[in-house]
Amino acid sequence: MSVLKLVPAKIHGVADYASGLALILVALLVGGSDEAVATGVVLGAVLLVVSVLTDYPLGIVRVVPFKVHSAGDYLGAVALIAAPFVLGFNDTDGGLTAFYIAVGVALIAISLVTDYENTATDRLAAG
DSSP states (O other): OOSOOOBOHHHHHHHHHHHHHHHHHHHHHHOOOHHHHHHHHHHHHHHHHHHHHEESTTOSSOOEEHHHHHHHHHHHHHHHHHHHHHTTOTTTOHHHHHHHHHHHHHHHHHHHTBOSSOHHHHHHHHO
């Protein structure tokens, strides 16, 4: 599900964990409406759990195939972009709205350039 295979699985994993943590921390530190904060905490936690369960170099349990994970990346990115408008906090929580849209766009961008095929080589390199 990528256009170019420029980003190895290990780097994608780093981006996953960083994005999940950032979503949770920014939502809690910035604060805002219940819906705005819950969006960051819930979607960040889901991203972290899926990352832990993904069969890629930074996965811990490795039960979710990396290609399935890629579909979840796109779904989560669309959820991040749409949530402020669907849940109605785009007017009241502008900072979190902008942050969620930026993270959603970044997740789509990295997903479009990730090599979802080459996880075995990356796993060997990770040691």
